Structure formats: C-alpha cells, structure tokens
Amino acid sequence: MENSKKKGLLLIMSGPSGVGKGTVREELMKDKSLNLFYSVSMTTRNMRPGEVNGREYYFVTKEDFMKQVANDNLLEWAEYVGNCYGTPKDKVEDMRNEGKNVLLEIDVKGAENVFKKVPDVISIFIAPPSIEELRNRLRGRGTESEEVINNRVSAASKELEYKKFYKYVVINDKLEDAVEEIRQIIKARM
Numbered sequence: 001m002e003n004s005k006k007k008g009l010l011l012i013m014s015g016p017s018g019v020g021k022g023t024v025r026e027e028l029m030k031d032k033s034l035n036l037f038y039s040v041s042m043t044t045r046n047m048r049p050g051e052v053n054g055r056e057y058y059f060v061t062k063e064d065f066m067k068q069v070a071n072d073n074l075l076e077w078a079e080y081v082g083n084c085y086g087t088p089k090d091k092v093e094d095m096r097n098e099g100k101n102v103l104l105e106i107d108v109k110g111a112e113n114v115f116k117k118v119p120d121v122i123s124i125f126i127a128p129p130s131i132e133e134l135r136n137r138l139r140g141r142g143t144e145s146e147e148v149i150n151n152r153v154s155a156a157s158k159e160l161e162y163k164k165f166y167k168y169v170v171i172n173d174k175l176e177d178a179v180e181e182i183r184q185i186i187k188a189r190m
C-alpha cells in the first residue's frame with residue numbers, strides 16, 4: 001500500500017561538549033511547527049544527576065551495547081572520551097516514515113558514518129565562540145571533574161576540524177540567534 005505521508009527529514013547536530021547543543025535542542029523542540037523529534041541514543045556512560053533512563057539516553061552496559069552493535073541495530077555508533085554512544089536504527093526509520101523530522105545529536109565520528117549512509121541528511125555543526133569560552137561553560141555546568149573537562153576540551157579542538165564536513169556551521173554565541181538560524185535552516189527544507 002502506498003504511504004501518502006512525506007518521509008520526515010533527518011537532521012544531525014554535532015558540536016563539542018559544552019557548546020550548548022542540549023539547550024539549542026530544547027529550544028528548537030518547543031517550536032511545534034518544526035515537527036521535530038529527538039532520537040534518544042544509547043550510551044555506556046554513567047548517568048548524571050537529574051538524567052532519566054530513556055529520556056536523555058538509554059543507559060546500558062558495555063556488554064549490552066556491543067550486542068546491539070553485533071545485531072546491526074545501530075544506525076551509527078562511536079566511542080567518545082572512553083564511552084560508547086549509538087543511535088537505535090529502527091526508531092529513527094519508524095519516526096521518519098511517520099512523517100516526523102528526526103534530530104540526532106551525535107559526535108563527529110558517528111556523523112561521518114551517517115553522511116555515508118544517508119546522503120540527504122541535514123548536517124549542522126554548532127561551534128563555540130572560542131575554546132576558552134567552551135572551557136568556561138563546561139566549568140559552569142559543574143557536572144564534570146577538572147580531568148574530564150580537560151579531556152573534553154582537548155577532544156573539542158579535534159572535533160572543530162570536522163566542521164568542514166557539515167553543510168551548516170552555526171556559532172552559538174547568543175542562544176536565541178543560534179536557535180533562530182537553525183530554525184530557518186529546517187524551515188527551508190520542509
């Protein structure tokens with residue numbers, strides 16, 4: 001039977017830890033006209049205070065994660081600063097087939113794999129105004145130790161080199177401006 005619904009868009013948002021992806025996402029999701037749905041990833045990292053299993057992530061053991069990889073259940077996956085993160089494949093497909101626009105918030109390595117599989121993906125890299133500002137934001141968040149912050153800042157410098165592979169680069173200096181820019185990008189493709 002023919003499915004009359006237009007398939008939803010696939011969007012990828014990447015950017016260094018602390019750049020404000022989560023806040024940008026929350027703001028975007030408030031705009032119901034974007035018909036945006038967040039794909040909840042799977043991770044082996046520890047839950048942070050305030051996080052809920054199934055909302056921010058599905059928190060799993062390394063063993064369970066590797067089973068998902070072996071069964072080809074993930075659209076992509078990558079290791080990031082010592083933990084594994086991946087996107088459940090079927091959920092993304094189901095949502096897109098229902099006409100929903102699906103947002104993936106994933107790291108640059110994982111994104112590279114999606115670029116190969118899904119050529120029409122809308123890719124957006126969110127960059128910080130500077131590395132120092134990024135460090136300040138991570139410190140301000142107060143959820144990571146200084147060691148983890150250092151690891152994430154050094155990962156960020158490498159991640160920034162990947163921004164050239166993205167169709168759009170948005171600098172998150174002022175939150176409202178970054179959100180508006182992304183809103184316009186999505187609207188233009190809907």
Ligand code: 5GP
Pocket residue numbers: 014015016017041042045076077078080085086087105106107108109110111
């Ligand atoms: P955090 O530990 O701060 O929640 O996330 C660390 C990094 O992992 C972020 O850059 C985030 O975008 C990325 N990430 C989250 N979910 C996924 C995923 O499913 N796949 C990949 N490749 N990266 C992810």
